[in-house]
Amino acid sequence: MSDFEAKKDLVTLRINGITVQASSGETVLTVARRTGIDIPALCHHPKISSSGACRVCLVEINGVPMTSCTTHAEDKMEVITNSPYIEHLRRDMIDLILSDHPNDCMVCQKTGECELQELAYKYGIRNPIFSGERRIYSKKDGNPFIDRDMEKCILCGRCIKICDEVQGVGAIDFAYKGFDTKVCPPFEKDLNCEFCGQCVMVCPTGALTGKAWIGKGRYWKIQEVDTTCPYCGIGCNITLHISDNRIVRVTSPEDSVVNKGLLCVKGRFGYEFVSSPDRLKTPLIRKDNELHPASWEEALSYAAKRFLEIKETHGPDAIAGLSSARCTTEDNYLFQKFIRVAIGTNNVDHCARL
Amino acid sequence: MASLATIFGSGAMTNSIREIEDNEVIFIIGSNTKESHPVIANMMLKARAKGAKIIVADPRKISMCKFSYLWLRQKPGTDRALLNCMAHVILEEGLYDQAFIDEFTTDFDEWNKSLEEFTPEAGEKLTGVPKEDIIKAAITYASSRKAAIYYTMGITQHTHGTANVNAIANIALLTGNIGRRSTGINPLRGQNNVQGACDAGCLPNVFPGYQRIRIPKIHKKFENAWAAALSPNPGLTAPEITEKAAEGIIKAVYVMGENPVLGDPNMGHTIKGFKNLDFLLVQDIFLTETARLADVVLPAVCFAEKDGTFTNTERRVQRVRKALLPPGEAKEDSWIIAELSRRMGYEMNYSSSEEIFDELGSLWPALEGITYAKIQQRGIQWPCPTKNHPGTEYLYKSGFPRGKAAFTPVPFDRDTVKEDKEYPFVLSTGRNLFHYHYGSMTRRVKAIESHAGKAYLEMHPDDAAKLKITSDASVKISSRNGSVIVPVRVTERVRQGEVFMPMHYAEAAVNILTDEKALDYSKTPGYKITQVRVEALIGEEK
Numbered sequence: 001m002s003d004f005e006a007k008k009d010l011v012t013l014r015i016n017g018i019t020v021q022a023s024s025g026e027t028v029l030t031v032a033r034r035t036g037i038d039i040p041a042l043c044h045h046p047k048i049s050s051s052g053a054c055r056v057c058l059v060e061i062n063g064v065p066m067t068s069c070t071t072h073a074e075d076k077m078e079v080i081t082n083s084p085y086i087e088h089l090r091r092d093m094i095d096l097i098l099s100d101h102p103n104d105c106m107v108c109q110k111t112g113e114c115e116l117q118e119l120a121y122k123y124g125i126r127n128p129i130f131s132g133e134r135r136i137y138s139k140k141d142g143n144p145f146i147d148r149d150m151e152k153c154i155l156c157g158r159c160i161k162i163c164d165e166v167q168g169v170g171a172i173d174f175a176y177k178g179f180d181t182k183v184c185p186p187f188e189k190d191l192n193c194e195f196c197g198q199c200v201m202v203c204p205t206g207a208l209t210g211k212a213w214i215g216k217g218r219y220w221k222i223q224e225v226d227t228t229c230p231y232c233g234i235g236c237n238i239t240l241h242i243s244d245n246r247i248v249r250v251t252s253p254e255d256s257v258v259n260k261g262l263l264c265v266k267g268r269f270g271y272e273f274v275s276s277p278d279r280l281k282t283p284l285i286r287k288d289n290e291l292h293p294a295s296w297e298e299a300l301s302y303a304a305k306r307f308l309e310i311k312e313t314h315g316p317d318a319i320a321g322l323s324s325a326r327c328t329t330e331d332n333y334l335f336q337k338f339i340r341v342a343i344g345t346n347n348v349d350h351c352a353r354l
Numbered sequence: 355m356a357s358l359a360t361i362f363g364s365g366a367m368t369n370s371i372r373e374i375e376d377n378e379v380i381f382i383i384g385s386n387t388k389e390s391h392p393v394i395a396n397m398m399l400k401a402r403a404k405g406a407k408i409i410v411a412d413p414r415k416i417s418m419c420k421f422s423y424l425w426l427r428q429k430p431g432t433d434r435a436l437l438n439c440m441a442h443v444i445l446e447e448g449l450y451d452q453a454f455i456d457e458f459t460t461d462f463d464e465w466n467k468s469l470e471e472f473t474p475e476a477g478e479k480l481t482g483v484p485k486e487d488i489i490k491a492a493i494t495y496a497s498s499r500k501a502a503i504y505y506t507m508g509i510t511q512h513t514h515g516t517a518n519v520n521a522i523a524n525i526a527l528l529t530g531n532i533g534r535r536s537t538g539i540n541p542l543r544g545q546n547n548v549q550g551a552c553d554a555g556c557l558p559n560v561f562p563g564y565q566r567i568r569i570p571k572i573h574k575k576f577e578n579a580w581a582a583a584l585s586p587n588p589g590l591t592a593p594e595i596t597e598k599a600a601e602g603i604i605k606a607v608y609v610m611g612e613n614p615v616l617g618d619p620n621m622g623h624t625i626k627g628f629k630n631l632d633f634l635l636v637q638d639i640f641l642t643e644t645a646r647l648a649d650v651v652l653p654a655v656c657f658a659e660k661d662g663t664f665t666n667t668e669r670r671v672q673r674v675r676k677a678l679l680p681p682g683e684a685k686e687d688s689w690i691i692a693e694l695s696r697r698m699g700y701e702m703n704y705s706s707s708e709e710i711f712d713e714l715g716s717l718w719p720a721l722e723g724i725t726y727a728k729i730q731q732r733g734i735q736w737p738c739p740t741k742n743h744p745g746t747e748y749l750y751k752s753g754f755p756r757g758k759a760a761f762t763p764v765p766f767d768r769d770t771v772k773e774d775k776e777y778p779f780v781l782s783t784g785r786n787l788f789h790y791h792y793g794s795m796t797r798r799v800k801a802i803e804s805h806a807g808k809a810y811l812e813m814h815p816d817d818a819a820k821l822k823i824t825s826d827a828s829v830k831i832s833s834r835n836g837s838v839i840v841p842v843r844v845t846e847r848v849r850q851g852e853v854f855m856p857m858h859y860a861e862a863a864v865n866i867l868t869d870e871k872a873l874d875y876s877k878t879p880g881y882k883i884t885q886v887r888v889e890a891l892i893g894e895e896k
Binding site: 144165166196211223226230234235236242246258259263264265267270275280281282296299301304307310314318320321326327328332337340341342343345350 | 371403547561580603604609638711799
């Protein structure tokens with residue numbers, strides 16, 4: 001594209017009096033956020049297409065309230081994001097959402113990470129002014145991974161879109177109409193789900209959480225450690241959430257370099273093995289054809305002695321080492337160095353072929 | 355990987371994961387991407403949403419077929435014929451890149467001659483894929499300058515795996531679809547650190563960084579670096595080690611974090627080999643099937659209990675960090691190795707994993723520019739030769755390290771699957787979405803186990819009807835090496851005459867059935883084709 005053409009695609013608009021440039025395909029919400037002006041939104045999410053469902057991102061455009069997540073920036077647009085009129089409308093939208101939302105933040109797992117709670121706090125909504133019928137759902141929990149509390153669902157549609165657009169599964173959708181609308185699998189029956197948990201990642205409220213981490217601690221009391229997923233070769237960037245020397249939850253930073261926050265069922269929910277009671281806790285030595293606990297000194301000395309004896313009698317090429325594609329590069333480097341130098345053979349391989 | 359290295363000079367994914375979304379054509383052959391590499395599948399779907407065409411070549415109706423522009427259902431073991439036929443079409447249609455061929459390749463004429471017999475008509479007969487689809491796939495792939503090939507074990511785990519990889523490389527060279535952004539050859543690595551283990555030199559013919567033992571200059575370099583006399587002879591591969599153990603030539607084996615009893619082909623043969631050893635040392639986080647046979651078992655820590663790096667499928671070196679205290683007396687692998695080494699008279703003194711990493715970097719230029727400090731936030735892709743180098747997003751931007759890459763004729767001997775009345779079914783093995791490898795990790799996750807904890811055999815409805823069985827009925831599946839009993843899942847994912855069994859379940863271990871005869875150059879076993887018999891169970895056994 002030539003400079004001339006690129007310029008043709010640029011539009012100039014004003015947001016809260018600030019003149020900004022945008023490319024013509026960008027939405028007002030994106031441009032504003034890029035400029036450092038925060039516009040709240042509950043249904044908009046950068047990983048999915050916009051629907052304008054929650055109405056929280058309303059702004060005044062040339063004097064008319066419009067959803068900023070679905071309106072494209074245009075030349076000479078005059079955008080106001082924080083007028084008393086807009087703030088009032090926005091407060092009402094949040095108030096309406098809260099009118100049909102359980103007021104149980106004190107026991108909700110999402111507390112502190114909940115986007116709705118954050119807005120209620122910002123707008124100081126303690127008791128919703130709107131009252132009326134509430135949706136009451138009994139919990140239907142057929143799966144071992146994701147906890148669904150549909151009373152906390154604000155029908156933003158993020159979970160539906162990420163499942164369809166990003167995961168390509170389409171396990172869930174809106175069903176029924178009006179007040180009865182809810183998110184569920186087809187006919188509220190067979191959940192054809194990959195349990196990647198992308199829906200849990202984008203849910204703005206406590207409607208979707210991981211079963212494993214409910215009740216395991218508030219997020220601000222949990223230590224976070226950035227590391228790399230131990231499963232397939234993609235090497236997704238993950239954050240381990242640690243409490244009481246246990247992994248209680250795993251997330252991935254949304255802007256992570258490899259996987260952009262996306263994970264699979266193993267990467268998100270597959271860590272119980274770390275604290276399994278089956279973990280080996282002490283060295284074992286075979287005596288009388290059975291493995292018996294031993295000290296490190298005993299085990300290491302015995303192993304070294306046996307290797308030396310066999311090397312002496314049969315030569316180093318009678319010994320071989322098999323290392324692991326699951327251990328670190330450093331472990332593997334040291335392992336082959338041990339086999340090549342301390343043993344003296346090149347009989348070293350791992351399971352890349354297998 | 356061995357074969358890719360032979361052709362291009364290094365064996366790794368040529369492109370990056372983030373380049374996937376800009377692919378125009380995604381050609382997946384022998385990779386069940388949606389289940390084995392789910393997040394890569396996410397990136398492919400993103401490309402598709404932007405208009406990319408996905409071509410899937412797989413005997414099974416894998417989940418990715420749902421998103422495919424074209425699905426080629428080749429008969430098992432005919433991948434190389436399919437690829438040869440595609441090359442034939444590309445040549446016929448004049449869609450090759452003559453300038454690229456002239457500048458970067460050799461042996462074109464000889465290879466071109468070898469393709470004569472691979473007409474689309476012949477292809478249809480050999481592979482079972484309609485000739486129109488072969489033509490369409492070839493034209494689609496060759497018409498784009500942003501076409502990339504993705505493969506995994508469906509290509510390599512064959513007795514002719516090297517030939518398959520050669521056939522893939524041939525079509526990339528023919529079209530010049532390599533060496534640029536979003537186009538290349540991408541083997542997706544199956545385990546978190548296969549790349550790192552290979553890079554670190556856990557291979558019998560090369561020192562760290564794929565530096566050949568046979569080259570005297572390199573041998574000398576490592577003798578100097580490690581201040582020790584080193585064997586000049588390449589060692590044995592994993593399948594050969596088991597073989598030689600059974601023959602009594604290998605007397606002792608040290609296994610770190612592997613479970614060859616479940617993982618190697620032909621379990622009976624593997625157990626025989628390992629039982630025949632004078633001494634077996636196993637270092638692991640669980641008492642695996644292999645550890646049960648050991649003379650000494652050493653408890654190691656897992657990924658969350660140590661510092662270090664993993665290198666992912668796109669050559670990105672990334673940090674692993676200690677987050678937990680290990681259980682009981684479990685120790686870091688590096689500590690164990692150093693302690694053992696000291697007792698054998700060779701001191702290894704390292705105060706941190708970083709020091710070990712730096713030593714590796716000092717011996718392999720591709721890693722030399724990477725330090726822990728530089729990968730604190732985000733990993734870097736090798737080659738990264740200098741301290742200010744940003745890493746390498748895609749390989750071969752300025753040609754191949756070996757100079758020119760050669761076209762390799764890939765003959766098709768037509769007898770991978772033999773007519774066999776006694777063992778009429780073709781069994782292939784692989785992963786499902788929920789479990790990982792041989793299950794030592796995921797089978798200890800209750801949520802996963804309760805959802806996907808049962809072994810199964812996928813079988814076509816017509817075959818099931820012939821055996822008068824329905825889903826969940828148990829069958830006895832036998833090969834020449836052994837038999838297992840497993841419930842059936844009746845599904846059209848597999849074709850008539852073909853069955854599939856996931857590899858994760860010890861109670862129905864596929865490797866009781868598979869065969870250890872590794873005839874291939876790379877010594878990779880043929881997990882994807884085992885000829886078996888399936889019998890319905892009656893009475894007691896049920």
